[in-house]
Amino acid sequence: MNSKTKLCCLIGNPVEHSISPLIHNTLAEKLDINMVYAAFAVETEDVGSAISGAEALKFHGLNVTVPHKCTVIPFLKEIDPLAEKIGAVNTLVPCEGGYKGYNTDIIGLYRELCDEGLSIDGKDFIIIGAGGAAKAIVYLLASKGANRVWLLNRSLDKAELLANEVNAEFGEIVCPKRLTEYSDIPKNKYTIIQTTNVGMYPACDVAAIEDEAFYELCGAGVDIIFNPTTTRFMNKCMQHGAPAYNGLKMLLYQGIAAFELWNKIEVPKELAEFVYFQMKKEMNID
Numbered sequence: 001m002n003s004k005t006k007l008c009c010l011i012g013n014p015v016e017h018s019i020s021p022l023i024h025n026t027l028a029e030k031l032d033i034n035m036v037y038a039a040f041a042v043e044t045e046d047v048g049s050a051i052s053g054a055e056a057l058k059f060h061g062l063n064v065t066v067p068h069k070c071t072v073i074p075f076l077k078e079i080d081p082l083a084e085k086i087g088a089v090n091t092l093v094p095c096e097g098g099y100k101g102y103n104t105d106i107i108g109l110y111r112e113l114c115d116e117g118l119s120i121d122g123k124d125f126i127i128i129g130a131g132g133a134a135k136a137i138v139y140l141l142a143s144k145g146a147n148r149v150w151l152l153n154r155s156l157d158k159a160e161l162l163a164n165e166v167n168a169e170f171g172e173i174v175c176p177k178r179l180t181e182y183s184d185i186p187k188n189k190y191t192i193i194q195t196t197n198v199g200m201y202p203a204c205d206v207a208a209i210e211d212e213a214f215y216e217l218c219g220a221g222v223d224i225i226f227n228p229t230t231t232r233f234m235n236k237c238m239q240h241g242a243p244a245y246n247g248l249k250m251l252l253y254q255g256i257a258a259f260e261l262w263n264k265i266e267v268p269k270e271l272a273e274f275v276y277f278q279m280k281k282e283m284n285i286d
């Protein structure tokens, strides 16, 4: 570090188990970019002053994590249109007079789907959950040309709200349903994306949908959870012959997309693979 070192950081609460410092510091070191990345636990009432402080200190970039991804929006100078629609921001890039907010979580999922050969254009999907993560995913699928999205949620009203919002913009793509109402979904093989926190460590022995019949609909399963690395949902998909993926690559690529925005570069594929390997090592994952 010297007087030219660019500073980046994560704000959230808690942040002490975040893998983001490893992602960004590894990328900076390998690409010989004089940049460091630290993590700060910030209370909700201090989000505005944290942003002003970063601006005054000319921070090169910020990441924002739970629970501040929505709270931070009023403190931004500009916002990317997709992040604005999703209503959540995780990456801040300096712009004239402040920071511009982006949502690279969604870029991360898109790259993960591309990596695994799961195309979106013209395809049908099932989404489990209708919370913040599902909202971002449904916007991604609709904006990349998905044909139909069956949106299953425990509370129907939340699924309906999200479906109405997205359909108003993209046409009748999203079909909201109760979590138990999948029997009338046409028999087919769908990419199913699991967006709830059901099955996350330490309560790993559950899946949002337990019924084996549901998994007959599975052509491929994606769980946004990465701890455990194989969730019960993923196991059920695989037991029905479908490949299943966790959220670890999504995590990798959201970081890489942020790093690329800050440094205006493209991270080579081999380096992305190296960082992925380092992440798994740090997290004690095979």
Ligand code: ATR
Residues within 6 Å of the ligand: 128, 129, 130, 131, 132, 133, 134, 153, 154, 155, 158, 179, 195, 196, 197, 198, 208
């Ligand atoms: P996130 O931002 O991670 O998506 P969220 O906005 O709180 O978090 O959304 C959580 C999602 O998980 C919701 O779809 C929630 O269903 P409800 O809308 O009915 O609350 C879903 N969820 C949480 N716990 C669940 C459970 N035990 N069974 C089924 N769905 C659950």
